[in-house]
Amino acid sequence: MKKDRELIQEFQNGDEEAFNELVRRYLDLVHGFFQKITDDEMEAEDLAQNVFIKLFKSLKKFRFESEFNTYLYRVNANTANTYFKRNKWRNILHLDQTDEPSYVDNQQDREWKKEELWNAISKLPKKQRLVVMMRISEMLPFKDIGNILHMSEGTAKVNFHHGIKRIKVLLGIVE
Amino acid sequence: MNFESKIQQTISGSDRTIDKEKFINNLTEARYKQKLKRSQAISGILAICLIIIVGIASYIELDQGAIYSGGNFYFSDSNISNSDFDEYNLNNDYFIDDLAIYIIEEEDDIWTAFSFLDEIEYDNFINYMEEES
Numbered sequence: 001m002k003k004d005r006e007l008i009q010e011f012q013n014g015d016e017e018a019f020n021e022l023v024r025r026y027l028d029l030v031h032g033f034f035q036k037i038t039d040d041e042m043e044a045e046d047l048a049q050n051v052f053i054k055l056f057k058s059l060k061k062f063r064f065e066s067e068f069n070t071y072l073y074r075v076n077a078n079t080a081n082t083y084f085k086r087n088k089w090r091n092i093l094h095l096d097q098t099d100e101p102s103y104v105d106n107q108q109d110r111e112w113k114k115e116e117l118w119n120a121i122s123k124l125p126k127k128q129r130l131v132v133m134m135r136i137s138e139m140l141p142f143k144d145i146g147n148i149l150h151m152s153e154g155t156a157k158v159n160f161h162h163g164i165k166r167i168k169v170l171l172g173i174v175e
Numbered sequence: 176m177n178f179e180s181k182i183q184q185t186i187s188g189s190d191r192t193i194d195k196e197k198f199i200n201n202l203t204e205a206r207y208k209q210k211l212k213r214s215q216a217i218s219g220i221l222a223i224c225l226i227i228i229v230g231i232a233s234y235i236e237l238d239q240g241a242i243y244s245g246g247n248f249y250f251s252d253s254n255i256s257n258s259d260f261d262e263y264n265l266n267n268d269y270f271i272d273d274l275a276i277y278i279i280e281e282e283d284d285i286w287t288a289f290s291f292l293d294e295i296e297y298d299n300f301i302n303y304m305e306e307e308s
Contacts, residue, residue, distance in 0.1 A: 035191065041191060049205055052202050053209065117182060135179070137186060168178065
């Protein structure tokens with residue numbers, strides 16, 4: 001089995017089949033990432049398609065300064081960020097239509113809807129949003145998240161901590 | 176269960192598989208469509224630029240040296256260089272010589288023809304005739 005680096009080099013030399021092989025290899029990861037962000041299967045597929053279209057353009061100039069995996073996560077994170085920004089108003093309107101949560105004695109035990117959670121995440125500042133998104137959807141270590149988002153491990157941890165705190169407030173969880 | 180795990184549990188659980196070959200076909204189609212759109216946009220922009228350039232060039236060319244007189248535009252000869260004009264005259268000297276010979280030959284009275292050529296200040300042939308005599 002060829003390594004990612006070899007496939008990228010072949011693609012850079014004009015072999016489009018090498019790119020298709022990369023798509024086959026990483027489609028589950030990319031598609032899975034967007035499936036977690038959106039409940040809409042079509043939307044997840046569209047976002048995955050956007051990621052691979054961006055990769056098709058950018059990989060021609062890829063200089064192997066970072067691992068392909070890291071680079072792919074970065075593209076994923078940026079695409080998700082754009083998606084959140086684009087749907088900011090739609091999410092707000094959509095949330096207005098959701099049912100009020102039924103009364104429970106302990107708010108901590110309440111099950112939130114996925115949509116409600118992502119709407120809260122989309123309201124976070126950009127850095128916090130990206131860190132929280134990478135951590136909860138991909139369960140990546142903070143060191144890797146720092147690498148992907150060009151920040152230190154400590155900064156990633158701090159952003160995650162503040163992000164989670166803010167999400168709790170947005171979801172109405174009283175600690 | 177801590178809050179982070181709870182969030183992870185909320186967002187997981189919908190791992191539907193995707194038909195990879197179908198996705199690649201759709202991706203290829205989308206790329207070609209995007210490429211086509213981009214080339215159409217570039218062609219459109221280039222066409223607009225070309226029209227603007229031709230328009231500006233035509234305007235400048237037509238506007239240069241035009242003299243408005245009596246309801247018409249006349250173009251001055253200022254944009255014709257002297258060297259062009261000299262070259263034109265040089266090429267036409269032989270034609271005018273031929274014309275002068277024709278006038279002399281056709282005229283019954285040779286002196287009338289000479290006086291006519293003298294009147295129009297055409298010296299070449301007169302000088303030649305004088306040298307001959």
